Amino acid sequence: MSNPEKTRAAYARIVARAWREPAFKSELIADPGTVLEAAGFSIPAGVKVEVVENTHTHVHLVLPPKPTEQLSDEALDGVAAGWGGGSNVVVCALSIIVRK
Numbered sequence: 354m355s356n357p358e359k360t361r362a363a364y365a366r367i368v369a370r371a372w373r374e375p376a377f378k379s380e381l382i383a384d385p386g387t388v389l390e391a392a393g394f395s396i397p398a399g400v401k402v403e404v405v406e407n408t409h410t411h412v413h414l415v416l417p418p419k420p421t422e423q424l425s426d427e428a429l430d431g432v433a434a435g436w437g438g439g440s441n442v443v444v445c446a447l448s449i450i451v452r453k
């Protein structure tokens with residue numbers, strides 16, 4: 354899946370389904386590569402995918418791998434913001450909900 358908009362939409366569908374269907378969530382956690390490939394994501398050989406779940410009291414901050422190629426400042430900012438910047442970077446989102 355190379356189109357960023359389609360990738361975000363597919364990711365949103367996976368998250369929503371995991372929230373709705375406990376069995377799907379269990380399968381996603383147990384075998385994420387198979388579930389993601391079935392959803393149209395391409396997992397390169399040798400890449401291990403791990404699913405972790407944030408809670409209201411435990412949040413995971415995922416640091417993407419440092420790009421191996423030389424990037425402009427603009428491209429590097431894009432990678433850090435989660436847009437890829439033309440780099441071959443796996444991007445994960447961090448979402449923190451502040452409750453009063």
